[in-house]
Amino acid sequence: MKEQRLTAIIRHIPNALTVIRLLLTVIFLGLILYAPHTGQAKPAKVLMTAFALFVIAGLTDIVDGPIARRFNVTSRFGRIVDPLADKVLVCGSFLCFAIVGQPALANFHLPPWAGHAIRWGTAIILLGREVLVQTLRQIAESRGVNFGAVISGKIKMFVQSFGIGTVLIGWSFVSRRWGDWFTLITYLAVIGFTLYSGLEALHRPIRQSFAVSCGQEKSAAPTKESTLLK
Numbered sequence: 001m002k003e004q005r006l007t008a009i010i011r012h013i014p015n016a017l018t019v020i021r022l023l024l025t026v027i028f029l030g031l032i033l034y035a036p037h038t039g040q041a042k043p044a045k046v047l048m049t050a051f052a053l054f055v056i057a058g059l060t061d062i063v064d065g066p067i068a069r070r071f072n073v074t075s076r077f078g079r080i081v082d083p084l085a086d087k088v089l090v091c092g093s094f095l096c097f098a099i100v101g102q103p104a105l106a107n108f109h110l111p112p113w114a115g116h117a118i119r120w121g122t123a124i125i126l127l128g129r130e131v132l133v134q135t136l137r138q139i140a141e142s143r144g145v146n147f148g149a150v151i152s153g154k155i156k157m158f159v160q161s162f163g164i165g166t167v168l169i170g171w172s173f174v175s176r177r178w179g180d181w182f183t184l185i186t187y188l189a190v191i192g193f194t195l196y197s198g199l200e201a202l203h204r205p206i207r208q209s210f211a212v213s214c215g216q217e218k219s220a221a222p223t224k225e226s227t228l229l230k
Contacts (some may be wrong), residue, residue, distance in 0.1 A: 011073045017064040018082045024057040025089045032096040035171075044172040051168045057089060058161065087130050090157070093164045094123040103167050105184060107177040122187055126160070129198040140206040147204065156197040163190040 031050035035043045061082075068078065097103070098119040105115060133153075140147035166186045170179045 011071050014064040014068040014073050014082075015078050017060040017067075018078060018085055021057045021060045021085045022081070022088070024053045024060075025085060025092065028053040028057065028089070029092045029096050032093065033100060036100045042172055042175075047168050047172040051165065051172075054089075054093075054164060054168070061086060086157070087134075090160050090164070091123070091127050091130060094119075094126050094160075097167055098123045102171050103180070103183045103187075104171075105180045106175075107180045108184075118184075118187060122191055125191055126194055129194050132198055133201045136201055136204070136206055140204075143207050145206055145208055147206070150197075150200070150204075152193070152197040152200050156193040159186075159189050159193045163187060 028050050031046055031053070035046045035050070038046055064082065068074070098116075101115070101119070103119070105118070110118075137147040163186045166183055170183050
């Protein structure tokens with residue numbers, strides 16, 4: 001009886017972790033938006049609190065998958081909300097960075113429009129890629145085609161997460177020119193991997209091949225011999 005009760009509790013852990021990740025994401029994004037209002041050029045305490053929440057949110061994403069597979073936990077809530085929480089965390093971060101004007105890249109003495117173009121352009125590319133891939137995934141799966149995550153998407157997610165950490169740490173502690181170069185290169189990598197994974201998604205099949213469809217129809221249709229035997 002105790003084992004059954006414990007198993008029942010454990011089966012709710014993945015969804016609970018997803019909800020926790022969403023709550024942490026809301027607080028995390030709120031801290032990013034609040035940081036410029038502290039009156040400090042380097043609001044390290046606020047940003048490092050945000051960074052800690054970001055790491056914890058990432059750990060919940062790593063943990064909930066193995067738990068769900070171990071106990072064979074699947075739910076409509078998890079299938080919808082879990083990937084949504086990841087998108088809100090990543091896309092929301094870059095949107096908030098654009099809103100607060102970070103990274104500033106002050107050592108490059110860029111005109112204001114150039115800085116806005118880098119920040120908002122990156123955020124729009126990330127958001128556009130996610131809308132595209134989610135649309136393709138919905139179409140493919142409605143047709144019975146598997147459109148699960150691939151290696152390029154996982155690498156993209158890692159690079160984007162690295163980019164978020166880079167901005168937070170640079171904003172908190174780094175004022176030298178090399179820091180701006182590192183951040184700029186990281187942003188270019190984020191854009192590159194995001195575009196590549198989006199283009200790769202465009203080339204993935206979203207409908208069953210003709211041969212597979214015909215094979216399914218033939219297997220479903222009764223043969224002449226089977227009809228005679230009946």
